[in-house]
Amino acid sequence: MRWLILTSATGTGHNMRADSLRQWAEQVYGEAVEIRVHQVLENTHALYRFGVGLYNFIQRRAPWLHHLYFNYLEIAGMHRRGARILGRDTFTRLIRDWPPDRVISVHAHTNHGFFDLVRTALPDRPVRCLTYCGELSGGYGFSRHWANPRADGFIGATREICAAALAVGMPETKVLWGGFLLRPPFFAPEAEIEHEADLLACELGLDRSTFTLLLSTGLAGANNHLAILRRLAATGKKLQIVALCAYNTRVRSQIEAFAASHPHLTIRALAHTDRMVGLKRLASAIVARPGTGATSEAILLGTPLIHNGIGGVMPQELITVQYCRQHACALFAGSAEDVARQTIHLLEHPEEAAALRARLRDARPTGHPENIVRWIAGETP
Numbered sequence: 385m386r387w388l389i390l391t392s393a394t395g396t397g398h399n400m401r402a403d404s405l406r407q408w409a410e411q412v413y414g415e416a417v418e419i420r421v422h423q424v425l426e427n428t429h430a431l432y433r434f435g436v437g438l439y440n441f442i443q444r445r446a447p448w449l450h451h452l453y454f455n456y457l458e459i460a461g462m463h464r465r466g467a468r469i470l471g472r473d474t475f476t477r478l479i480r481d482w483p484p485d486r487v488i489s490v491h492a493h494t495n496h497g498f499f500d501l502v503r504t505a506l507p508d509r510p511v512r513c514l515t516y517c518g519e520l521s522g523g524y525g526f527s528r529h530w531a532n533p534r535a536d537g538f539i540g541a542t543r544e545i546c547a548a549a550l551a552v553g554m555p556e557t558k559v560l561w562g563g564f565l566l567r568p569p570f571f572a573p574e575a576e577i578e579h580e581a582d583l584l585a586c587e588l589g590l591d592r593s594t595f596t597l598l599l600s601t602g603l604a605g606a607n608n609h610l611a612i613l614r615r616l617a618a619t620g621k622k623l624q625i626v627a628l629c630a631y632n633t634r635v636r637s638q639i640e641a642f643a644a645s646h647p648h649l650t651i652r653a654l655a656h657t658d659r660m661v662g663l664k665r666l667a668s669a670i671v672a673r674p675g676t677g678a679t680s681e682a683i684l685l686g687t688p689l690i691h692n693g694i695g696g697v698m699p700q701e702l703i704t705v706q707y708c709r710q711h712a713c714a715l716f717a718g719s720a721e722d723v724a725r726q727t728i729h730l731l732e733h734p735e736e737a738a739a740l741r742a743r744l745r746d747a748r749p750t751g752h753p754e755n756i757v758r759w760i761a762g763e764t765p
Contacts, residue, residue, distance in 0.1 A: 388484040390494040392425040397677035429471030448696030466500030520707035522548025525699035563751020580662035596624040598667035615724035674701035711747035
């Protein structure tokens with residue numbers, strides 16, 4: 385059985401979910417399934433590749449501008465019909481050269497026209513086309529393009545997002561409330577996760593009894609680490625801080641220089657790492673953009689979360705903030721000063737941090753990636 389997963393590197397979450405789906409499918413079915421993950425927008429036409437780059441540039445530099453970008457894409461609907469897709473011959477060749485049995489989109493703009501192209505290219509092959517949506521809530525910021533009533537199925541991470549898909553026309557018989565689609569290590573037994581956190585603390589020279597703040601960043605490199613570190617340093621409090629820098633070597637060097645001049649803070653600047661489960665369990669709190677991936681991981685692990693809204697909140701992030709407000713399971717900071725204030729509040733009021741952890745557990749959707757994989761394969765109704 386061949387599965388083709390359609391994704392795009394707008395932000396971090398889409399590719400994370402594509403890779404998670406690949407790993408779970410291989411874990412469940414082994415060699416019985418052959419999987420390709422295709423960056424469909426970037427590899428179909430130069431204009432779409434430019435759009436992906438523009439998306440990530442805005443995310444790094446001016447998140448508030450995404451309200452213009454988001455609403456333009458909602459109206460334009462440039463990927464709603466196969467006949468309108470630029471570079472469609474390139475995608476059609478891919479389908480004919482490697483005909484899939486399942487096509488799964490994890491992106492709002494790859495599950496309409498591209499599904500049409502699949503069916504046109506393989507008229508005699510019954511290809512099942514489905515969507516996995518990792519968004520957390522409906523409302524402004526939930527793209528209408530996520531729901532395609534002509535698709536064979538829609539898998540939503542939360543009850544709220546399944547309801548949003550139904551509200552814009554997705555038939556109820558085609559909808560599965562599947563839960564979070566995260567990589568297998570996030571679903572490891574508690575003892576294994578704790579052991580990994582202990583190992584990382586030892587390797588990084590950190591004390592697990594000391595309040596530890598994790599400053600997160602996506603692969604697009606959006607971060608405000610230095611501004612936050614300056615505010616934290618000004619509090620005079622003893623903290624351990626792990627700053628994730630992805631592939632941004634310049635920021636990492638700047639943070640290391642800052643650490644050397646502020647010895648009352650224990651700071652570790654890390655490049656890209658695959659050991660996120662241990663890091664997020666090690667942390668007393670996480671500062672991250674209100675993306676679905678980082679938020680879902682914090683909810684699953686039960687680690688208090690401060691949403692970083694510095695520079696504004698994108699429409700796609702607003703619905704994540706909305707979900708967390710409904711469940712009272714995350715804090716919000718609109719400035720570096722807010723981040724420092726929220727951090728010190730959690731440090732000085734451990735009972736509130738414990739209450740947050742409990743509400744995070746309550747906000748976890750049921751469902752498991754293995755069930756998602758089996759539903760895609762057609763094993764379960």
